[in-house]
Amino acid sequence: MSQKSEFLPTTIAEGRTYYGESFDQFDLVFVTGDPYYDHPLSGVAILSRLLDSKGYRVGIIGQPFEDSDYTVCGRPKYFFCITSGLLDSSLANYTPMLREREDVLVPPRALQVYTSKVKGLYKGVMTVLGGVEATIRRFTQFDYVSNSLRRGILNDSKADLLLHGNAERSLLVILERLKKLEVVEKNRYKNDRSNGWKFVDVRSGLDLFSIEGVAFRVKAKEISDFEASGKHVRKLPSYEDCLDETVVDGGKGVGAIEKGKQNFSLLTRVCYLLPDDSFIEGCGAGFILHTRPAHTLTSLEMDLVYNLPFTRKLHPGAKNYDFAQRMVKNLSTSVIIGRGCWGSCNFCVIPLVQGKEVAVRSVKSIVSEIEKLYLSGVDHIADLTLPTLNMYGSKCSLYDTKVKVWSPILEKDVDGFDKKKYCNQECAGCPKRVLSDNLYELLVEIEKLQAKFNVSDAKSDGVEIRKNESTKTLELRSAIRHDVILDQKKLFRKIMQFVNRLKIAPEHISDKVLSAMNKGVRAQFEEFLLEYAKVQKEQGTTKNLVPYFVVAHPGCDMSDMEILKKFCSDRDIYVNLTQVFTPTPGTASTAMYYTGLDKSGQKKIHVARGFRSKKDQKRVLLPMVKGSHRKDNRNRTKPDDDDSGSDMEITDESG
Numbered sequence: 001m002s003q004k005s006e007f008l009p010t011t012i013a014e015g016r017t018y019y020g021e022s023f024d025q026f027d028l029v030f031v032t033g034d035p036y037y038d039h040p041l042s043g044v045a046i047l048s049r050l051l052d053s054k055g056y057r058v059g060i061i062g063q064p065f066e067d068s069d070y071t072v073c074g075r076p077k078y079f080f081c082i083t084s085g086l087l088d089s090s091l092a093n094y095t096p097m098l099r100e101r102e103d104v105l106v107p108p109r110a111l112q113v114y115t116s117k118v119k120g121l122y123k124g125v126m127t128v129l130g131g132v133e134a135t136i137r138r139f140t141q142f143d144y145v146s147n148s149l150r151r152g153i154l155n156d157s158k159a160d161l162l163l164h165g166n167a168e169r170s171l172l173v174i175l176e177r178l179k180k181l182e183v184v185e186k187n188r189y190k191n192d193r194s195n196g197w198k199f200v201d202v203r204s205g206l207d208l209f210s211i212e213g214v215a216f217r218v219k220a221k222e223i224s225d226f227e228a229s230g231k232h233v234r235k236l237p238s239y240e241d242c243l244d245e246t247v248v249d250g251g252k253g254v255g256a257i258e259k260g261k262q263n264f265s266l267l268t269r270v271c272y273l274l275p276d277d278s279f280i281e282g283c284g285a286g287f288i289l290h291t292r293p294a295h296t297l298t299s300l301e302m303d304l305v306y307n308l309p310f311t312r313k314l315h316p317g318a319k320n321y322d323f324a325q326r327m328v329k330n331l332s333t334s335v336i337i338g339r340g341c342w343g344s345c346n347f348c349v350i351p352l353v354q355g356k357e358v359a360v361r362s363v364k365s366i367v368s369e370i371e372k373l374y375l376s377g378v379d380h381i382a383d384l385t386l387p388t389l390n391m392y393g394s395k396c397s398l399y400d401t402k403v404k405v406w407s408p409i410l411e412k413d414v415d416g417f418d419k420k421k422y423c424n425q426e427c428a429g430c431p432k433r434v435l436s437d438n439l440y441e442l443l444v445e446i447e448k449l450q451a452k453f454n455v456s457d458a459k460s461d462g463v464e465i466r467k468n469e470s471t472k473t474l475e476l477r478s479a480i481r482h483d484v485i486l487d488q489k490k491l492f493r494k495i496m497q498f499v500n501r502l503k504i505a506p507e508h509i510s511d512k513v514l515s516a517m518n519k520g521v522r523a524q525f526e527e528f529l530l531e532y533a534k535v536q537k538e539q540g541t542t543k544n545l546v547p548y549f550v551v552a553h554p555g556c557d558m559s560d561m562e563i564l565k566k567f568c569s570d571r572d573i574y575v576n577l578t579q580v581f582t583p584t585p586g587t588a589s590t591a592m593y594y595t596g597l598d599k600s601g602q603k604k605i606h607v608a609r610g611f612r613s614k615k616d617q618k619r620v621l622l623p624m625v626k627g628s629h630r631k632d633n634r635n636r637t638k639p640d641d642d643d644s645g646s647d648m649e650i651t652d653e654s655g
Contacts, residue, residue: 004018007038007313007315008049009026010061026059027078028079029061030081031064032063033083033110035105043167060073062317067117071121086131087133096582097580112157115127126199129159130163136352136584139268144583149239149594151283152215163214164213165355170214174211178197209289214291217287217288218280222289233277233279237263237264240282240283241259246260261597272346272351272588273425296355296358301359303365307368307369330382334381334385335366336385338392339358340358341391343387344427347587349584349586352587363445367446380475381475383475390484392439394435397432398432399418400417401420479503479505481504481520482528485528493535496539500543502543504548507553510560512560513553516556516599550581554593555607556581557617561617564620564621581593
């Protein structure tokens with residue numbers, strides 16, 4: 001009998017070791033632009049472990065380059081599942097100034113490259129797109145690299161299906177239905193011993209309309225059937241509508257403008273502000289239907305997913321292993337506590353990719369994982385990972401309409417929630433947003449756990465006994481929302497006990513720019529700084545504050561940068577590089593960048609388009625960089641390992 005390896009297979013040979021000598025074909029194969037990192041921070045690791053636990057035979061191809069890389073797992077029984085990895089591949093290859101980055105192993109437009117390769121090597125094979133790039137490029141989108149509008153990625157890649165957002169449920173449902181199809185035998189390739197399936201033959205049996213988080217091509221008749229069944233769908237401007245160069249009167253504040261830019265502004269705003277809806281978008285003679293994103297995962301589902309047997313290691317066969325190992329070093333001991341964010345920042349893709357509501361693991365599940373890590377010899381937990389740490393446990397009271405949702409993860413119906421009433425989606429500061437101190441309770445439980453391990457020296461009959469040679473610690477590195485924490489002061493003080501440097505993201509100081517970003521106002525940041533100094537004094541600490549700022553965001557001009565410079569100078573905040581705004585597909589800020597219209601689409605705004613204008617804004621802050629004219633550097637810290645590749649680092653030494 002074969003002995004299972006600790007990793008899932010990356011070749012047919014490894015498949016025989018893992019699944020047994022009789023193994024001859026994977027059910028599905030993941031193709032990813034990331035190295036195979038078997039950690040719950042990796043979407044491919046989560047999905048592959050989940051599918052493996054459900055009895056599916058899974059292969060993983062990480063960072064393919066040569067044709068031979070695509071064939072190491074053979075043709076899968078069902079389909080290839082293709083992702084660019086944790087980043088959009090084009091943005092991974094280029095800086096904000098469009099300089100090519102070095103040593104990037106994922107090609108630009110990876111989804112198109114990978115899909116073309118597998119379809120060329122395996123004629124008629126089913127291909128399913130997923131992940132960040134698939135989600136943010138599923139509609140007509142502005143592509144920063146080519147400086148043009150591009151079609152939805154399903155059209156450009158010629159893939160069969162696209163899974164957007166959180167894909168656990170949708171992927172499992174599709175596989176469940178494929179297994180049940182009675183047409184298997186007659187739809188196999190007669191001349192292909194690997195017995196692959198054609199998507200055209202099985203599509204009707206999948207009933208894709210009933211699956212959340214799926215995008216697929218449809219005909220006009222299918223749209224009518226979808227609506228006739230009582231399902232709601234919003235019609236978006238088509239790709240061709242967004243290219244319309246007809247100049248029209250956009251009204252007061254806009255003036256003469258291309259009709260296509262108005263249409264694109266509308267398309268992006270609708271998709272970004274109404275993430276719970278189904279959409280239909282035309283392109284050429286056809287249509288793409290996007291079913292509503294999957295309902296937020298329940299805590300029971302999250303607990304099961306993150307309790308899967310991850311090795312938390314990089315696969316030894318990963319390309320450029322030493323470099324990749326350095327990149328994931330600090331991540332290996334981080335613990336995921338949830339996903340999603342309701343911050344609604346106009347430049348951020350997290351609400352599109354992870355969801356607008358926060359899905360959380362239970363306190364018990366998180367503490368259990370930390371205990372296992374401590375018992376395994378880990379002394380330091382590098383972070384509790386959540387896009388915005390102090391959003392753990394928060395809820396929107398408008399999500400109060402219960403619906404039953406089939407969970408293939410738990411294999412039973414679970415309670416999902418729809419938003420009962422329409423709102424403007426600007427959640428920060430909304431009275432309908434119910435904040436939570438659940439994170440406080442979690443940190444208290446972690447303290448109790450640490451107390452069990454961190455036993456001080458004791459004496460027995462005058463002989464010193466040391467029960468533990470090391471101290472178990474936890475550091476919080478995830479950023480908090482500073483405007484929200486002002487209403488969570490008890491939690492704020494507890495968080496401060498676990499940080500070495502506190503990360504926040506005010507992004508700017510000018511209220512005009514903050515409005516364009518949909519961020520909190522300047523006064524809130526000023527109030528936060530006072531509260532931060534108060535907490536420091538109470539706790540007797542001098543921990544650095546790391547506020548992140550963005551330059552050249554739509555609506556930001558040189559006068560706004562001078563405001564930011566003065567603010568930082570007056571408070572002794574020193575900047576070590578800045579983050580230059582990069583238009584990311586799918587966001588409202590990117591629509592502003594392309595159209596020159598504000599977030600409402602009703603007023604023209606300043607946009608720094610040229611590299612020179614972006615550099616000029618960046619240079620305003622350069623006199624304030626670390627070591628430029630500061631005599632006292634006692635409190636300054638070097639960037640963490642996981643920050644060293646970031647575009648910006650700021651420390652506040654006012655206190």
